[in-house]
């Protein structure tokens with residue numbers, strides 16, 4: 762059996778441990794990212810200057826447009842909240858457990874959907890054939906939200922993995938580094954502490 766997200770061999774699980782951990786972390790980040798996206802939804806008639814070059818049209822004063830359409834897609838109906846609720850529904854059906862209907866405002870619905878999905882991470886990782894599609898969807902929404910909220914946190918290419926995997930042969934995978942976080946090789950899962958690659962990343966970016 763191979764991890765549905767990274768192809769790494771697993772002991773029969775649908776997701777490997779690192780991919781499960783990353784999925785859990787991305788889910789945990791979503792409520793804060795969602796809150797931060799709200800700042801990008803001020804009506805364009807109230808903003809000065811342009812954010813991200815959006816808003817070059819001439820919206821009528823009584824028809825406020827979001828300053829960032831990408832943010833609206835994520836925050837509005839059909840965005841992060843309803844997408845996660847649909848995934849949770851699928852998951853509960855697969856696991857044959859009760860699905861609590863959504864209620865209340867979007868931030869509350871998001872918190873409950875995230876919590877419900879996190880509580881089931883063990884099942885997602887071990888027993889859910891849709892784990893690959895689900896983790897891809899979460900990665901996509903997490904990345905889209907982050908690219909709006911924290912565009913500078915895009916990963917940097919930080920050289921290649923030097924871990925020796927067979928005699929005299931290094932792994933060689935391209936390492937993608939994010940400021941302040943340890944980097945994990947996608948191929949061999951070797952973990953590099955932040956200190957060892959930050960310099961490398963800075964060199965590459967210069």
Ligand SMILES: [Zn+2]
Nearest residue numbers: 764767777780
């Ligand atoms: Zn994996």
Ligand SMILES: [Zn+2]
Nearest residue numbers: 922932946949
């Ligand atoms: Zn490697």
